[in-house]
Amino acid sequence: MKQLTVGQTDALVELLNIAFGRAAASLSKLTGHRVQLEVPQITMCPIDELSVYLRPMIQGEVASVHQIFSGSVVGDAFMLLDGQSAAILKELLTNEPAMPLEIDASAREVVTEVGNILLNACLGTFGNVLKVQVSFSVPHLTLESLEGVVGSLAVGQEGLRHALIVHAAFRLRGSSLTGYVVIVLSVASIDRLVRAVDQWASEQT
Amino acid sequence: MKGPEMTVKVLVVDDSALARRTLREILEGAGYEVAEASDGLNALERYFIEKPTIVMLDLVMKGMYGLDVLTKLRELDPDVKVIVVSADIQTSSHELVYDAGGISFVNKPFDRHEILTAVDAALARGVA
Amino acid sequence: MAPLVRSDSTRLQTAVSRWLSELTRAGVFATDADLKVVAWNQWMEIHTQRPAAEIIGRPLLDEFPELVSREVDRRYRTALRDGRVSTLSHGLHGYLLALPPTHPDLGLAHMPQSSHIGPLMDGEAIIGTVTTIENVSERLTSETELRRQIEAHRVARATAETVRKPTLGGAVPPGRMMLPPR
Numbered sequence: 001m002k003q004l005t006v007g008q009t010d011a012l013v014e015l016l017n018i019a020f021g022r023a024a025a026s027l028s029k030l031t032g033h034r035v036q037l038e039v040p041q042i043t044m045c046p047i048d049e050l051s052v053y054l055r056p057m058i059q060g061e062v063a064s065v066h067q068i069f070s071g072s073v074v075g076d077a078f079m080l081l082d083g084q085s086a087a088i089l090k091e092l093l094t095n096e097p098a099m100p101l102e103i104d105a106s107a108r109e110v111v112t113e114v115g116n117i118l119l120n121a122c123l124g125t126f127g128n129v130l131k132v133q134v135s136f137s138v139p140h141l142t143l144e145s146l147e148g149v150v151g152s153l154a155v156g157q158e159g160l161r162h163a164l165i166v167h168a169a170f171r172l173r174g175s176s177l178t179g180y181v182v183i184v185l186s187v188a189s190i191d192r193l194v195r196a197v198d199q200w201a202s203e204q205t
Numbered sequence: 206m207k208g209p210e211m212t213v214k215v216l217v218v219d220d221s222a223l224a225r226r227t228l229r230e231i232l233e234g235a236g237y238e239v240a241e242a243s244d245g246l247n248a249l250e251r252y253f254i255e256k257p258t259i260v261m262l263d264l265v266m267k268g269m270y271g272l273d274v275l276t277k278l279r280e281l282d283p284d285v286k287v288i289v290v291s292a293d294i295q296t297s298s299h300e301l302v303y304d305a306g307g308i309s310f311v312n313k314p315f316d317r318h319e320i321l322t323a324v325d326a327a328l329a330r331g332v333a
Numbered sequence: 334m335a336p337l338v339r340s341d342s343t344r345l346q347t348a349v350s351r352w353l354s355e356l357t358r359a360g361v362f363a364t365d366a367d368l369k370v371v372a373w374n375q376w377m378e379i380h381t382q383r384p385a386a387e388i389i390g391r392p393l394l395d396e397f398p399e400l401v402s403r404e405v406d407r408r409y410r411t412a413l414r415d416g417r418v419s420t421l422s423h424g425l426h427g428y429l430l431a432l433p434p435t436h437p438d439l440g441l442a443h444m445p446q447s448s449h450i451g452p453l454m455d456g457e458a459i460i461g462t463v464t465t466i467e468n469v470s471e472r473l474t475s476e477t478e479l480r481r482q483i484e485a486h487r488v489a490r491a492t493a494e495t496v497r498k499p500t501l502g503g504a505v506p507p508g509r510m511m512l513p514p515r
Contacts, residue, residue, distance in 0.1 A: 007222075007223070010221055010222050010223045011223050013221065014221050014223050014224060014292075014313070017221075017265060017292040017313065018292045018313055018314055020292070021265075021291070021292030021293045021294050021295075021312075021313070022292075022294065024293065024294075024295055025293075025294045025295045025296075028295045028296070028297060029296075029404075030425050030426070031425065034295060034297040034298065034301075035295065036270075037265050037293055038265065039220065039265055039266060039267050067418075071416075090424065093424070093425060094424045094425065096424070097480075099476075099479065099480065099483060103479060104476065105472055105476070106422070106423060106424050106469075106472070106473070106476055107424070109420075109422040109423060109424060109447055110422045110424040110425055112420055112422065113420045113421065113422040113424075113425055116418070116419065116420040120411075120417050120418075120419070124411070124415055124417060127415060128415070129314060134415075134416070135416035135452065135454070136416060136417055136418050137418065138418050138420070138449055138451065139418065139420055201223055204223060204226075204227040204314075204315065205223075205226050205227050205230050
């Protein structure tokens with residue numbers, strides 16, 4: 001199983017800080033509200049263990065915003081929120097009460113855009129800073145069980161083996177929200193990414 | 206970029222070892238002395254032990270948030286010169302930093318020229 | 334009835350392009366790498382009142398300067414530079430282009446829209462941008478009605494709960510008589 005060194009973890013957290021900072025600035029500009037960020041926490045696990053790892057932290061149905069990326073690194077990126085957090089997020093951002101996500105298309109769209117902003121920031125920062133060329137698909141939101149999200153991965157994509165899980169917490173208008181960014185990569189892509197991270201870290205010092 | 210005429214000490218406060226290492230390299234390369242703290246509480250201790258001329262402070266840290274560290278430092282020493290260095294680039298965050306008494310804000314990722322310009326500007330403040 | 338024929342890929346692509354241009358129920362337009370308009374479908378013609386012949390070749394940001402004032406031009410530049418796809422939800426943006434409303438009962442100054450802005454690809458190369466715009470007026474009308482029904486249901490339930498619970502004020506549950514004190 002691929003493990004990150006302490007130094008690689010530190011460098012990735014710094015990159016994700018930069019990415020989340022950009023995402024927060026975009027959201028803040030759109031909504032007029034300040035987004036207070038917390039330090040992202042990252043871990044890596046094989047995709048077979050992904051739902052076991054995430055289940056204690058995300059209960060019930062999951063709102064999942066999914067974007068496929070390709071180029072020098074290839075894989076899938078997800079923003080995962082439990083259903084209630086997704087509805088709260090919509091209310092906080094638009095000042096309009098959310099109905100259950102299953103019947104509120106406008107809420108689903110807002111959550112999709114938030115996921116798009118976050119995932120674009122993460123993958124875009126990796127691309128720009130690490131000089132790794134990446135292109136993206138149109139984001140797509142689903143509401144399903146965590147097992148359903150992971151299950152579709154295993155079936156759909158040959159060669160995807162590892163998941164980089166980012167625990168992202170932030171405060172918006174006095175409410176705390178926690179979501180997860182999950183980046184699923186093949187072994188070859190993760191090696192390329194880790195090499196690019198090492199190169200970036202050594203260029204900083 | 207002029208180096209300092211006498212040794213100036215900068216306290217770097219960041220929970221990222223990479224960030225502290227990077228800033229150390231930039232600052233020592235320009236002739237400044239560097240002390241480090243890896244979190245807010247540590248920063249408050251180190252400030253009074255090291256007596257730095259300038260503090261370079263990250264905002265988003267585990268434990269004590271950077272703004273709280275800034276506020277506390279200013280309570281304890283109203284003359285403290287704090288440059289905030291952060292990936293949090295929101296305009297509202299900049300405003301909060303200035304309201305709390307920070308003297309400048311530098312965005313991450315680090316740009317060597319920007320860092321050293323900010324330090325020079327901080328040193329020039331209050332010089333007769 | 335029109336005959337069903339097997340066609341080569343070029344003719345199929347031409348047919349698909351014509352379908353997208355004329356029949357799709359969303360606005361679709363494309364620009365080149367300099368953000369000059371290169372495609373403008375029938376939906377766009379109808380709702381902007383700008384014929385394709387007039388707008389093709391024109392700089393998008395000159396024709397729609399509000400894209401710059403609202404800083405949406407950044408989305409076009411990141412599409413060209415980084416290949417990023419942007420989603421612009423109605424909830425956070427209201428609309429992409431200030432177009433006349435199609436449902437006056439909503440009381441909105443402009444047509445409410447959801448849109449996507451993305452790179453136009455030729456293999457691995459980015460050669461321009463493509464934008465899709467969806468009119469979400471009907472969806473908003475449905476959501477308003479749904480909210481009204483949910484609220485009405487909530488009020489009805491709250492009222493029923495109040496009637497069921499005994500109160501200190503002496504409200505008598507149905508079927509019980511209050512007897513005078515001896």
